[in-house]
Amino acid sequence: MSMDLGSEGGKNKGHRDRETxxxxxxxxxxxxxxLADGPMRFTDIxxxxxxxRGTLHRQLSHLVEEGLLEVDRDGRYLIGLRLLTLASRSWARNEFRAVAEPHLHRLQEVTGETVHLGVLRGTEVIYLDKVEGRQSVRMYSQVGNASPAYCTGVGKAALSALDDAELDARISRLEYHPYTEHTLRDISELLSDVSEIRARGYAFDLEEHESGICCVAAPIRSxxxxxxxxxxxxxxxxxxxxxxxxxxxxxxxxxxxxIMTDMRNRMGPKR
Amino acid sequence: MSMDLGSEGGKNKGHRDRETxxxxxxxxxxxxxxLADGPMRFTDIxxxxxxxRGTLHRQLSHLVEEGLLEVDRDGRYLIGLRLLTLASRSWARNEFRAVAEPHLHRLQEVTGETVHLGVLRGTEVIYLDKVEGRQSVRMYSQVGNASPAYCTGVGKAALSALDDAELDARISRLEYHPYTEHTLRDISELLSDVSEIRARGYAFDLEEHESGICCVAAPIRSxxxxxxxxxxxxxxxxxxxxxxxxxxxxxxxxxxxxIMTDMRNRMGPKR
DNA sequence: ATCGAAAGTTCCATTATTCGGAACATAATT
DNA sequence: AATTATGTTCCGAATAATGGAACTTTCGAT
Structure with a gap:
């Protein structure tokens, strides 16, 4: 298996037109x-x-036929369980996640706080795993969750491992949404934070994404x-x-x- | 939201030909x-x-373009993270799961053992949630997992809530794979177990799916x-x-x- | 290193599928 | 009951997928 989970594919997701x-x-x-909050009626979609209308109807029908969408008894559409099954299989077999897991647990035990593992995709971080202690609120939902890189610890740590050209290419067109009063406000604030992160080797998130939530993060690169x-x-x-x-x-x-060392060893010295 | 997670859609999955x-x-x-154990090369697929070849190549390219598949650095294909993100969102917002959650936790605390929530899809059970105690092995992977209904507690409990016609329609064409020495061997064994389950209101799984693993299960119906x-x-x-x-x-x-009561109340008396 | 074979990629005329407007059906509302 | 909003079906036109073959790259053995 490979450590590569893809660094490409960071297309702007929000509402890209001209679907291919x-x-x-x-x-x-x-x-x-x-993305919707709940089941959607045909008209909502x-x-x-x-x-x-005709086109949409057929498209939805096809998605339902394949189990990617489901229709509830009120005729509203929601995401199908088939996706959950597909995703869970790939998650369970993800080698990077498996290699990291024991390290995450160790870190959780030592610190007593919640530990996250996330990968950078474009300008977003996708959380691959989460290990939490007794006292934390249950937040299963974090796994698979995508958050902007610029306001999360894991994201900024990962960004700091990019070279300047790549970094600039990714963050120059970002929209800096102020999630909290501490969220970095523009590219210059991010760049200066990244240079600090590079200097000390780890990143902080001081209530930048969610009020009242802080973290320390370190980068992992293949x-x-x-x-x-x-x-x-x-x-x-x-x-x-x-x-x-x-x-x-x-x-x-x-x-x-x-984790980096384990990954290297596991994959052998090839390439 | 609706409780309906679909009872249709139980197409035979294994290898249906004539993809529509x-x-x-x-x-x-x-x-x-x-389904593969690891990343697959083009030729494997x-x-x-x-x-x-040409067709397959283009199809794979499209899947990669959409992030449903990813290509590792060795050119091998694996399931993309996009599916994980899609699935996690729908999971987090699934109302049935949310309603059941506190009850699962209570049950876990009282018994000290692992508690599962699963829905019946065709002849399979898909696990929607899992709450485990301290001492159990971490098995995150269970969520989203699909298992045959006839050899799992949750599955048999759910089957027992079907009327005879529906039950027969679903289980008559099953292949009864002997996972363990206690796995039910054919439709007659299943039917007799189901009638016992109906009589007492709950199901057992006595090492029928996995050696050394037992459970008690109760059905939930909308x-x-x-x-x-x-x-x-x-x-x-x-x-x-x-x-x-x-x-x-x-x-x-x-x-x-x-859970059934909560669901009823939550959805209002409508319909 | 060199050759041969296997793996992977691109091309394009043909074929199948999707598109989308409009007509048709059904459910909700006044 | 009439009216509107919503959901479904149809079919010629437009578009995208197909698949065979040619082409390029990678890999394995000598």
Whole structure:
């Protein structure tokens, strides 16, 4: 297996027009339904997609036929369980995740706080795993979750491992949404944070994405620099002070390094 | 939201020929790759799918373009993270799962063993959630997992809630794979087990799917009988004796009933 | 290193599928 | 009951997928 989970594919997702091919249009629909807060009626979808009614109807039918969407008894559409099954199989067999897992657990035990593993995809971080302790709120949902890289610890750590050209290419067209009052506000703030991160080897997220939530994160990169990822220790600000984060930083960096080493060994020295 | 997670759509999955339409063929490919043990080379896929090379190549390219598949640095294909993201969103927002969650936790705390929530899809059970205690092995992977209904507690419990005609329609063409020496061997064994389950209101799985693993399960059905699901308490045979399972049965049934009640209330008396 | 074979990629005329407007059906609302 | 909003089906036109063959690259053995 390979460590590569893809560094490409970071197309702008929000609302790219001109979907390419049949599949593109169908996947857009999936996205649309998945992004909604709940089941959608035919008309809801119709107004959000710019398809003619007949076309949309057939597209939805096909998606339902394949189990990618489901129709509830009120005729509303929701994401089908088939996707969950597909995703869970690939998750379970993901080698990178498997290699990282014991390290995440160790880190969780030592710090007592929640530990995340995420990979960088374009300008987003997708969380691959999460290990939480007793006292934390259950947030299963984090696995698979995509968040902007610029306001998360794992994301900024991963970004810091890019060379300047790549970094610039990815973050120059970003929209810097102010999630909290501490969220980085523009590219210059991000760049200066990244240079600090590079200097010290790890990143902080001080309530930048979610109020009251802080973390320390360290980058993980594959040998060929093709895949970027990161791990973090996260907790509530009232419990997790900056001093604590500083104290944990070396542990996080060490864990990240161990994961890289394990990955190298597992894959053999080839290439 | 609706409780309906679909009772239709139980197409025979294994290797249905004659894929309908463009999407059908592409989803088959996704399945093929997801089912594999690891990343697949182009040729591996070529030999398993019966597509000409040019066609297959283009299909794979499209899937990669949409992020449903990814290519590792060795050119091998694996399931893309996009599926994980899509699936996790729908999971997080699944109302049935959300309603059941507190009940699962309560059941876990009382019994100390692992609790599962699964829905019946055709002749398979898909696990929607899992709550485990301290001492159990971490098996995240269970969520999203699909298993045959006839050899799992949740599955048999759900089957027992079908009327005879529906039950027969689903299980008559099954292949009864003997996972363990205790696995039900044919339709007659299943039918007699189901009638016992109906009589007592809950199901056992005594090492029928996995050696050394037992459980008690109770059925959950929506008002309209359209959706079938179940919950179970599962543990290793050396710790979880038949007496214990019997003792837990009323708790499991009560939890299942509570979930049904909550669901009814949440959805309002409409329809 | 060199050759041969296997693997992977591109091309394009043909074929099958999707598109989308409009007519048709059904459910909700006044 | 009439009216509107919503959902479904149809079919000629437009578009995308097909698949055979030619082409390029990678791999394995000598």
């Amino acid at each position: 091919g049949t599949l593109g249009k169908l996947v857009s629909l999936l996205d649309l339904v998945a 119709l107004s959000l997609s710019d398809q003619p 040998d060929d620099g093709h895949m970027l990822a990161g791990i973090s220790v996260t907790g509530p600000a009232y419990r997790v002070t900056l001093e604590k984060l500083r104290a944990w930083a070396p542990l996080v960096v060490a864990a990240a390094d161990s | 339409g463009t999407l059908g063929k592409l989803v088959s490919l996704l399945d093929l790759v997801a 070529l030999s398993l799918s019966d597509q000409p 008002d309209d009988g359209h959706m079938l699901a179940g919950i179970s308490v599962t543990g290793p045979a050396y710790r979880v004796t038949l007496e214990k399972l019997r003792a837990w049965a009323p708790l499991v049934v009560a939890a299942a009933d509570s």
